[in-house]
Amino acid sequence: MKVLGKVAVITGGARGFGKAFSEALLKRGAKVCFADIDVSGGQQSQRELAAKFGETSVHFVKCDVAKEEEFRDLFRECLSKFKKINIMVNNAGILDEAGWEKCIDVNMTAMMRGTYLALEKMNPENGGEGGTIINVSSFAGLYPAHFLPAYVATKHGILGFTRSLAMDPLYQSQGIQLATLCPAFASTNMVTDIIQGEAGSRQKILYPDVAIKITENMGICSVADITDGFIELVEKENCNGDVLLIDKKNGKQYQFVNKTTS
Numbered sequence: 557m558k559v560l561g562k563v564a565v566i567t568g569g570a571r572g573f574g575k576a577f578s579e580a581l582l583k584r585g586a587k588v589c590f591a592d593i594d595v596s597g598g599q600q601s602q603r604e605l606a607a608k609f610g611e612t613s614v615h616f617v618k619c620d621v622a623k624e625e626e627f628r629d630l631f632r633e634c635l636s637k638f639k640k641i642n643i644m645v646n647n648a649g650i651l652d653e654a655g656w657e658k659c660i661d662v663n664m665t666a667m668m669r670g671t672y673l674a675l676e677k678m679n680p681e682n683g684g685e686g687g688t689i690i691n692v693s694s695f696a697g698l699y700p701a702h703f704l705p706a707y708v709a710t711k712h713g714i715l716g717f718t719r720s721l722a723m724d725p726l727y728q729s730q731g732i733q734l735a736t737l738c739p740a741f742a743s744t745n746m747v748t749d750i751i752q753g754e755a756g757s758r759q760k761i762l763y764p765d766v767a768i769k770i771t772e773n774m775g776i777c778s779v780a781d782i783t784d785g786f787i788e789l790v791e792k793e794n795c796n797g798d799v800l801l802i803d804k805k806n807g808k809q810y811q812f813v814n815k816t817t818s
């Protein structure tokens with residue numbers, strides 16, 4: 557897809573990947589409506605991005621994606637401000653092994669809701685123009701990790717859900733593509749807080765010492781490495797059904813490439 561002139565909705569955009577993805581799309585001439593549960597972080601990012609790309613290009617919406625009505629309001633607000641939605645990025649995600657139900661609510665249920673809402677708004681029968689939906693899974697969507705069982709389950713779920721919808725001829729006929737991004741460890745707060753021992757962060761996973769050792773063995777991607785893969789998917793003429801794994805040692809690797817999506 558050519559990004560210039562398109563409108564994107566991005567969840568979890570106050571910091572980390574979501575903020576970097578927003579900036580990368582703005583740089584290429586898109587308008588971005590980003591959402592986050594963190595109001596002060598969202599407002600700060602809004603100020604920074606508006607200063608670089610203009611007030612009329614970027615809009616922050618306070619939204620807890622685990623709350624259905626707030627998610628619906630996010631779409632209403634984006635449509636009211638920017639009139640259309642061409643790119644949907646379900647990026648918001650958390651680690652919470654003790655509170656695994658919350659992990660499922662945010663990583664899995666909300667990702668499904670965001671996808672279904674985007675499919676509805678992108679449908680030409682509803683006035684949409686088709687579009688691209690990128691769901692952010694993980695290396696942990698492809699491989700197990702005993703320090704993250706609930707998180708791994710949600711990330712496998714994202715992968716299976718997104719690949720399944722990508723096979724559906726209905727969405728293909730509507731000009732809608734769905735792809736999955738699978739980053740390995742990257743240097744956002746999700747990982748750096750654990751390595752640096754920020755208060756409460758190591759309680760979110762099991763066996764934090766094992767996890768830290770594995771980050772040392774596998775290496776840690778920069779946010780720019782992951783953003784580069786994200787943009788590659790969005791800009792591809794056909795990303796439907798793609799699963800893009802990115803890790804520090806091997807870089808970008810498309811998965812399941814010999815399998816058709818339908």
Ligand SMILES: NC(=O)C1=CN([C@@H]2O[C@H](COP(=O)(O)OP(=O)(O)OC[C@H]3O[C@@H](n4cnc5c(N)ncnc54)[C@H](O)[C@@H]3O)[C@@H](O)[C@H]2O)C=CC1
Binds near residue numbers: 573619694
């Ligand atoms: N950093 C990493 O190494 C990897 C991260 N991922 C995934 O990438 C995505 C983004 O993660 P990072 O940027 O690394 O994390 P991060 O923790 O830096 O940013 C996540 C953002 O999501 C927001 N968020 C959390 N719960 C929310 C909710 N209920 N509603 C709305 N916003 C909410 C947070 O406030 C935060 O701004 C997540 O889905 C994560 O699972 C995947 C693979 C590797």
Ligand SMILES: CCCCCC(=O)/C=C/C=C\C=C\C=C\[C@@H](O)[C@@H](O)CCCC(=O)O
Binds near residue numbers: 651696699739746770
């Ligand atoms: C600190 C947790 C952040 C989780 C964020 C995320 O989604 C990233 C996951 C990235 C990789 C997970 C890898 C787990 C692998 C292990 O279970 C093991 O199979 C690999 C061992 C490889 C090694 O020791 O070199």
